[in-house]
Amino acid sequence: MLMDEISKDTPEMTSVVVNCKFLVDLNHKGMAAMSQGKYEKARKSLRLCELLATDTSQTTRALALDDRRKIYALTMNNLGCYYKKIKKPNVALKYMVAALNADIANKAPKSHIASTQLNICAILSQLGKHLVAAKYAQEAISHLESTLSDLRDPARVGRYSNVDERSLLATVAIAYYNLGAECEHSNDLIDALEAYERVVEYAQQCDSTDVLQFAKDAKRGLEKKLNELEGALSRRSVMRDEGSVMKAFHDSVHIARIDLNRMKRSPTRGTQHQADSQRQPRAASQMQQHKWMVKLAT
Numbered sequence: 517m518l519m520d521e522i523s524k525d526t527p528e529m530t531s532v533v534v535n536c537k538f539l540v541d542l543n544h545k546g547m548a549a550m551s552q553g554k555y556e557k558a559r560k561s562l563r564l565c566e567l568l569a570t571d572t573s574q575t576t577r578a579l580a581l582d583d584r585r586k587i588y589a590l591t592m593n594n595l596g597c598y599y600k601k602i603k604k605p606n607v608a609l610k611y612m613v614a615a616l617n618a619d620i621a622n623k624a625p626k627s628h629i630a631s632t633q634l635n636i637c638a639i640l641s642q643l644g645k646h647l648v649a650a651k652y653a654q655e656a657i658s659h660l661e662s663t664l665s666d667l668r669d670p671a672r673v674g675r676y677s678n679v680d681e682r683s684l685l686a687t688v689a690i691a692y693y694n695l696g697a698e699c700e701h702s703n704d705l706i707d708a709l710e711a712y713e714r715v716v717e718y719a720q721q722c723d724s725t726d727v728l729q730f731a732k733d734a735k736r737g738l739e740k741k742l743n744e745l746e747g748a749l750s751r752r753s754v755m756r757d758e759g760s761v762m763k764a765f766h767d768s769v770h771i772a773r774i775d776l777n778r779m780k781r782s783p784t785r786g787t788q789h790q791a792d793s794q795r796q797p798r799a800a801s802q803m804q805q806h807k808w809m810v811k812l813a814t
Contacts, residue, residue: 536583539565543587543594550598558598565591582622589618593632596639605642612636626659627679630691633659637694641701650698653691660688685722689715693731700738705745709738 546561569588596612599605616632633656640649664684666672696711715731 536580536587539568539587540590543590546598547594550601555598555602562591562595562598566595585618585622589615589622589624592618593635596635600635600639600642605639609636609639609643612639625679626663627684627687630656630659630663630687634687634691634694637698641694641698646698646701650695650702650704653695653698657688657691657695660684660691664688682722685718686724686727689718689722689724689727689731692718693727693734696734696738700734705738705742709735709742712738 542561542565546558546565549555549561550558565587569584569591592611592615596608596610596615599608599611612632612635616629616636619629619632633652637649637652637656640646640652663676663679664681667676667679667681667684692711692714696708696715699705699708699711712731712735716728716735719728719731
Protein backbone atom coordinates (compact mmCIF):
# COMPACT_ATOMS: atom_id res chain seq x y z
CA MET A 517 0.00 0.00 0.00
CA LEU A 518 2.68 2.47 1.02
CA MET A 519 4.98 1.30 -1.77
CA ASP A 520 2.17 1.93 -4.28
CA GLU A 521 1.72 5.48 -2.97
CA ILE A 522 5.48 6.09 -3.12
CA SER A 523 5.68 4.75 -6.68
CA LYS A 524 2.97 7.18 -7.79
CA ASP A 525 4.82 10.11 -6.21
CA THR A 526 8.28 8.96 -7.33
CA PRO A 527 8.09 6.74 -10.47
CA GLU A 528 11.89 6.38 -10.53
CA MET A 529 11.59 4.10 -7.48
CA THR A 530 10.51 1.24 -9.77
CA SER A 531 13.97 1.04 -11.34
CA VAL A 532 16.33 2.33 -8.68
CA VAL A 533 18.85 0.04 -6.99
CA VAL A 534 18.52 0.55 -3.28
CA ASN A 535 21.85 1.03 -1.53
CA CYS A 536 23.10 2.60 1.69
CA LYS A 537 23.52 6.09 0.21
CA PHE A 538 20.02 6.07 -1.24
CA LEU A 539 18.43 5.21 2.13
CA VAL A 540 20.54 7.73 4.04
CA ASP A 541 19.48 10.42 1.56
CA LEU A 542 15.85 9.34 1.89
CA ASN A 543 16.13 9.63 5.68
CA HIS A 544 17.59 13.11 5.31
CA LYS A 545 14.76 14.12 2.96
CA GLY A 546 12.21 12.88 5.46
CA MET A 547 13.76 14.87 8.30
CA ALA A 548 14.07 17.96 6.10
CA ALA A 549 10.38 17.70 5.19
CA MET A 550 9.51 17.39 8.88
CA SER A 551 11.50 20.53 9.75
CA GLN A 552 9.53 22.37 7.04
CA GLY A 553 6.22 21.22 8.49
CA LYS A 554 5.52 18.81 5.59
CA TYR A 555 4.60 15.97 7.91
CA GLU A 556 2.85 13.67 5.44
CA LYS A 557 5.81 13.81 3.06
CA ALA A 558 8.15 13.14 5.97
CA ARG A 559 6.07 10.15 7.09
CA LYS A 560 6.08 8.59 3.62
CA SER A 561 9.84 8.98 3.21
CA LEU A 562 10.64 7.53 6.63
CA ARG A 563 8.13 4.69 6.38
CA LEU A 564 9.60 3.78 2.99
CA CYS A 565 13.04 3.67 4.59
CA GLU A 566 11.65 1.35 7.26
CA LEU A 567 10.16 -1.02 4.67
CA LEU A 568 13.30 -1.09 2.55
CA ALA A 569 15.61 -1.57 5.55
CA THR A 570 13.68 -4.70 6.52
CA ASP A 571 13.14 -5.93 2.94
CA THR A 572 14.99 -9.06 1.86
CA SER A 573 13.88 -9.11 -1.77
CA GLN A 574 15.93 -8.32 -4.84
CA THR A 575 15.08 -4.61 -4.42
CA THR A 576 17.68 -4.29 -1.67
CA ARG A 577 20.19 -6.89 -2.95
CA ALA A 578 22.95 -4.24 -3.02
CA LEU A 579 22.49 -3.47 0.67
CA ALA A 580 25.05 -5.18 2.92
CA LEU A 581 23.83 -6.66 6.21
CA ASP A 582 25.80 -4.24 8.41
CA ASP A 583 24.60 -1.30 6.36
CA ARG A 584 21.03 -2.56 6.58
CA ARG A 585 21.26 -2.69 10.38
CA LYS A 586 22.70 0.82 10.61
CA ILE A 587 20.03 2.19 8.28
CA TYR A 588 17.36 0.45 10.31
CA ALA A 589 18.62 2.04 13.56
CA LEU A 590 18.80 5.47 11.91
CA THR A 591 15.29 5.13 10.49
CA MET A 592 13.81 3.98 13.81
CA ASN A 593 15.40 7.00 15.51
CA ASN A 594 14.06 9.41 12.88
CA LEU A 595 10.58 7.88 13.03
CA GLY A 596 10.70 8.28 16.81
CA CYS A 597 11.55 11.96 16.37
CA TYR A 598 8.77 12.32 13.79
CA TYR A 599 6.06 10.86 16.04
CA LYS A 600 7.30 12.90 18.99
CA LYS A 601 7.01 16.00 16.81
CA ILE A 602 3.38 15.27 15.88
CA LYS A 603 2.60 14.58 19.55
CA LYS A 604 2.22 10.81 19.48
CA PRO A 605 4.64 9.96 22.31
CA ASN A 606 3.59 6.32 22.73
CA VAL A 607 4.30 5.54 19.07
CA ALA A 608 7.49 7.61 19.28
CA LEU A 609 8.65 5.59 22.30
CA LYS A 610 8.15 2.30 20.43
CA TYR A 611 10.35 3.44 17.56
CA MET A 612 12.99 5.00 19.79
CA VAL A 613 13.35 1.85 21.93
CA ALA A 614 13.73 -0.14 18.68
CA ALA A 615 16.48 2.30 17.64
CA LEU A 616 18.27 1.86 20.97
CA ASN A 617 18.14 -1.94 20.73
CA ALA A 618 19.49 -1.74 17.18
CA ASP A 619 22.30 0.60 18.29
CA ILE A 620 23.30 -1.80 21.05
CA ALA A 621 23.15 -4.81 18.70
CA ASN A 622 25.27 -2.92 16.14
CA LYS A 623 27.79 -1.98 18.87
CA ALA A 624 27.35 1.65 17.95
CA PRO A 625 29.62 4.27 19.58
CA LYS A 626 28.71 5.13 23.17
CA SER A 627 27.99 8.73 22.24
CA HIS A 628 25.49 7.55 19.62
CA ILE A 629 23.75 5.25 22.10
CA ALA A 630 23.65 8.13 24.60
CA SER A 631 21.90 10.38 22.06
CA THR A 632 19.19 7.76 21.57
CA GLN A 633 18.82 7.39 25.34
CA LEU A 634 18.37 11.15 25.69
CA ASN A 635 15.64 11.02 23.04
CA ILE A 636 13.90 8.28 25.04
CA CYS A 637 14.30 10.41 28.16
CA ALA A 638 12.53 13.32 26.45
CA ILE A 639 9.64 11.12 25.29
CA LEU A 640 9.19 9.52 28.73
CA SER A 641 9.14 12.99 30.26
CA GLN A 642 6.40 13.96 27.81
CA LEU A 643 4.46 10.91 29.04
CA GLY A 644 4.96 11.98 32.67
CA LYS A 645 7.21 9.00 33.50
CA HIS A 646 9.90 11.11 35.15
CA LEU A 647 11.59 8.44 37.29
CA VAL A 648 12.20 6.18 34.28
CA ALA A 649 13.23 9.20 32.21
CA ALA A 650 15.84 10.10 34.86
CA LYS A 651 17.24 6.57 34.62
CA TYR A 652 17.79 6.93 30.85
CA ALA A 653 19.42 10.32 31.39
CA GLN A 654 21.82 8.79 33.94
CA GLU A 655 22.73 5.98 31.54
CA ALA A 656 23.35 8.51 28.77
CA ILE A 657 25.60 10.55 31.09
CA SER A 658 27.56 7.41 31.94
CA HIS A 659 28.19 6.69 28.23
CA LEU A 660 29.08 10.30 27.46
CA GLU A 661 31.49 10.76 30.38
CA SER A 662 33.14 7.44 29.50
CA THR A 663 33.64 8.69 25.94
CA LEU A 664 34.99 12.01 27.25
CA SER A 665 37.43 10.17 29.50
CA ASP A 666 38.67 8.06 26.56
CA LEU A 667 38.93 11.15 24.36
CA ARG A 668 41.25 12.78 26.91
CA ASP A 669 43.36 9.64 27.27
CA PRO A 670 46.37 9.78 24.87
CA ALA A 671 46.37 6.00 24.64
CA ARG A 672 42.73 5.88 23.46
CA VAL A 673 42.23 9.17 21.67
CA GLY A 674 42.82 7.52 18.27
CA ARG A 675 39.48 5.72 18.51
CA TYR A 676 37.61 9.02 18.57
CA SER A 677 39.15 10.91 15.70
CA ASN A 678 35.67 11.93 14.45
CA VAL A 679 34.44 13.13 17.87
CA ASP A 680 34.59 16.85 18.63
CA GLU A 681 35.33 17.43 22.33
CA ARG A 682 33.47 20.75 22.49
CA SER A 683 30.36 19.18 20.97
CA LEU A 684 30.65 16.24 23.36
CA LEU A 685 30.91 18.57 26.37
CA ALA A 686 27.77 20.38 25.23
CA THR A 687 25.93 17.05 24.96
CA VAL A 688 27.02 16.07 28.48
CA ALA A 689 25.76 19.43 29.75
CA ILE A 690 22.40 18.86 28.05
CA ALA A 691 22.21 15.35 29.51
CA TYR A 692 22.75 16.72 33.02
CA TYR A 693 20.14 19.40 32.36
CA ASN A 694 17.63 16.70 31.38
CA LEU A 695 18.52 14.74 34.51
CA GLY A 696 18.02 17.82 36.68
CA ALA A 697 14.63 18.51 35.10
CA GLU A 698 13.44 14.92 35.66
CA CYS A 699 14.66 14.94 39.28
CA GLU A 700 12.85 18.24 39.82
CA HIS A 701 9.65 16.77 38.37
CA SER A 702 10.04 13.87 40.83
CA ASN A 703 10.56 16.33 43.75
CA ASP A 704 14.11 15.02 44.22
CA LEU A 705 15.32 18.60 44.62
CA ILE A 706 18.79 17.95 46.06
CA ASP A 707 19.77 15.67 43.15
CA ALA A 708 18.25 18.18 40.75
CA LEU A 709 20.40 20.98 42.19
CA GLU A 710 23.54 18.82 41.91
CA ALA A 711 22.69 18.04 38.27
CA TYR A 712 22.24 21.73 37.43
CA GLU A 713 25.60 22.48 39.05
CA ARG A 714 27.20 19.92 36.73
CA VAL A 715 25.47 21.58 33.77
CA VAL A 716 27.14 24.88 34.69
CA GLU A 717 30.50 23.11 35.01
CA TYR A 718 30.32 21.43 31.57
CA ALA A 719 28.74 24.44 29.84
CA GLN A 720 31.65 26.60 31.00
CA GLN A 721 34.13 24.06 29.64
CA CYS A 722 32.56 24.06 26.18
CA ASP A 723 31.81 27.80 26.29
CA SER A 724 28.15 27.20 25.47
CA THR A 725 26.41 30.43 26.51
CA ASP A 726 22.90 29.14 25.74
CA VAL A 727 23.22 25.97 27.84
CA LEU A 728 25.00 27.93 30.57
CA GLN A 729 22.19 30.48 30.78
CA PHE A 730 19.54 27.74 30.91
CA ALA A 731 21.45 26.01 33.70
CA LYS A 732 21.92 29.19 35.73
CA ASP A 733 18.24 30.08 35.43
CA ALA A 734 17.18 26.58 36.45
CA LYS A 735 19.64 26.57 39.35
CA ARG A 736 18.43 29.94 40.64
CA GLY A 737 14.81 28.85 40.41
CA LEU A 738 15.52 25.62 42.24
CA GLU A 739 17.55 27.35 44.97
CA LYS A 740 14.63 29.73 45.51
CA LYS A 741 12.29 26.76 45.78
CA LEU A 742 14.60 25.03 48.27
CA ASN A 743 14.86 28.19 50.39
CA GLU A 744 11.08 28.51 50.44
CA LEU A 745 10.77 24.85 51.40
CA GLU A 746 13.37 25.23 54.16
CA GLY A 747 11.50 28.27 55.51
CA ALA A 748 8.21 26.39 55.44
CA LEU A 749 9.72 23.44 57.31
CA SER A 750 11.23 25.80 59.90
CA ARG A 751 7.89 27.51 60.45
CA ARG A 752 6.19 24.16 60.73
CA SER A 753 8.68 23.04 63.38
CA VAL A 754 8.08 26.23 65.41
CA MET A 755 4.34 25.78 65.12
CA ARG A 756 4.67 22.19 66.29
CA ASP A 757 6.64 23.27 69.38
CA GLU A 758 4.21 26.08 70.11
CA GLY A 759 1.39 23.64 69.55
CA SER A 760 2.61 21.43 72.42
CA VAL A 761 2.47 24.38 74.83
CA MET A 762 -0.88 25.50 73.53
CA LYS A 763 -2.24 21.97 73.84
CA ALA A 764 -1.39 21.89 77.56
CA PHE A 765 -3.02 25.29 77.98
CA HIS A 766 -6.12 24.22 76.11
CA ASP A 767 -6.33 21.03 78.19
CA SER A 768 -6.28 23.04 81.45
CA VAL A 769 -8.92 25.42 80.14
CA HIS A 770 -11.01 22.47 79.03
CA ILE A 771 -10.86 20.89 82.50
CA ALA A 772 -11.84 24.20 84.11
CA ARG A 773 -14.79 24.45 81.76
CA ILE A 774 -15.91 20.92 82.67
CA ASP A 775 -15.85 21.83 86.38
CA LEU A 776 -17.77 25.03 85.71
CA ASN A 777 -20.37 23.17 83.65
CA ARG A 778 -20.85 20.64 86.45
CA MET A 779 -21.46 23.44 88.93
CA LYS A 780 -23.94 25.05 86.54
CA ARG A 781 -25.84 21.78 86.16
CA SER A 782 -26.09 21.43 90.05
CA PRO A 783 -26.79 24.99 91.30
CA THR A 784 -28.01 23.88 94.80
CA ARG A 785 -25.01 21.72 95.48
CA GLY A 786 -22.96 24.52 97.06
CA THR A 787 -25.82 26.03 99.09
CA GLN A 788 -26.87 22.60 100.38
CA HIS A 789 -23.34 21.99 101.64
CA GLN A 790 -23.36 25.38 103.38
CA ALA A 791 -26.76 24.69 105.01
CA ASP A 792 -25.55 21.31 106.27
CA SER A 793 -22.52 22.91 107.86
CA GLN A 794 -24.77 25.45 109.61
CA ARG A 795 -27.19 22.80 110.90
CA GLN A 796 -24.48 20.61 112.46
CA PRO A 797 -23.63 22.98 115.43
CA ARG A 798 -27.35 23.39 116.24
CA ALA A 799 -27.94 19.66 116.33
CA ALA A 800 -24.92 19.27 118.58
CA SER A 801 -26.26 21.87 121.07
CA GLN A 802 -29.65 20.16 121.18
CA MET A 803 -27.97 16.88 121.96
CA GLN A 804 -25.98 18.50 124.79
CA GLN A 805 -29.13 20.07 126.21
CA HIS A 806 -30.83 16.69 126.14
CA LYS A 807 -27.96 15.20 128.17
CA TRP A 808 -28.36 17.90 130.90
CA MET A 809 -32.09 17.24 131.05
CA VAL A 810 -31.42 13.53 131.59
CA LYS A 811 -29.08 14.34 134.49
CA LEU A 812 -31.59 16.65 136.16
CA ALA A 813 -34.27 13.98 135.93
CA THR A 814 -32.10 11.46 137.74
